[in-house]
Amino acid sequence: MSYVRQPNGAAVTFENVTVALGGNTILESISARIPQGSCTAIVGPNGAGKTTMLLALLGEVPYTGGIQISRADEGRHLRIGYVPQRLQFDRGMPLTVLEFMVMGWQRSPLWFGVRRSYRERALELLASVKADGLERRRIGALSGGEMQRMLLALALGQVPDLLVLDEPASGVDFQGEHVFCELLDKLRCERGFTQLMVSHDLPTVTHHATHVICLNRKVAAEGSPREVLTAETLTAIFGIHMGLVDSRAFSCSSPCCTGKSSHA
């Protein structure tokens, strides 16, 4: 049975965050929010500082200003799941998907085998991202879409309050990206985490995001896709007229977007 859970993920507020690296200002006094339980997308041209904004949130780049993260259950540590753009590894490396999944949970080394409880948990997670049957494959032999789902399963294994995805659809075709975003919508509904993603693909963003931050070193606009992704804003940040964004696409079908419960 699938159901819509009340959002219990984290809410994030950026307050005058500035990132300067090597004398270059990459982010200039940005203030933005990521609402609890939302699917927030950061859009902007190349070099706009989208990934830097994620890295500042993850504590990977030094910044000035403040980033506040709050969530419903303050009694435990914040849990973040991170899906990077890609893994840089030697494709000949003999590491199976199952080993990849359990390497963060299992303390006893993989050369003593994978424990049954971890194996079952990994298989459940892989099934939840429609990656059943991949567990014996080498990670170097996965396609772009399979790799993406495996990375998502790894991040979901953290039981995240906040799921951060850096261009999750890079390296997959339009259809693959759409399917991946549908899957993310479903998982967000079921698990109630807040989702933050960087994306280049405006049609996908307009269809799946509930909150958009338009970035070009500064925050150009912020709000719901319908409010923010206007021809004026997009022309201002991308420098050309973005006629690609179809107003009919502002119709997220996910129960999280419509707020309706669905019982199967």
Added chain:
Amino acid sequence: MPELNVLYDIIPKLLPFECMQMRFMQLALVGLLLLAPMVALMGVQVVNFRMAFFADAISHSAFTGVALGLILAINPHWTMPAFGLLVGLAIVAGQRRSALSTDTVIGVFFSGVVAFGLAVVSRDKNVARDIQRFLYGDILTIENGDIWAMIALLAVLTFFQIYGYNRMLYIGLHPVVAKVHRVRVAAYQYIYAGLLSLVVIFSVWAVGVLLVTAMLIVPAATARNFSRSAGGMVWWALLVSATSVVIGLLISAQDWARTATGATVILVAFGWFLIGSGLGLFNGELNVHK
């Protein structure tokens, strides 16, 4: 340090070769058998995460460590590992703080260390004569104290690998993901670099500066050809490494061979690699024709 006579006395019974009756050969075998699991375990990570250049830089710091010992009138057995450890930790600190690429940071340290060593050596003719020892290795002169030091290092390294092997894999694949997913990346990186530096320095005694990287890489690279999982790769690397040191030492002591022990050990490991590659090619052909 107490003598490990019981251990040494077992060897001629297990390997009833004439050469194994001599105490220095028994010590050499024990030393190599202690080194074998260390290079196998660390080598798997060196190969998977392309750290051969790091190992090379540490090995070249060995003779600078010796030179420093001579200048400071301290036994080189202490200055070599201490200096290697210092260089290893300094490289990791440089990598973590610098915007330069990893290769560039290691290259800079490599050059500095080698230049310093050469400068010291060029001032003292006695040191220059000893350099050959470090180029080719000198496992046959290993002493009881060295064996104890290797036992201690193997114990610490085994504990680290059992505790941290999976987390090291995580860090090697994507340090940011590992850190966000609550792995203590910095601590693991420093401890691994420290242990790898010490293993490299001990390997310099065994096989020399020229072959130390091979000692780390060849068993692990061979293991890749035989194994289908990250877990299996460790066992194959251990097997290749242990058999190579035993066979290599025995061959080098034969009258018909009389070769440098370090080089012979590496040649045996290389033989394993050729067999593994051949099998890999054969299996590939079979899969194509299925």
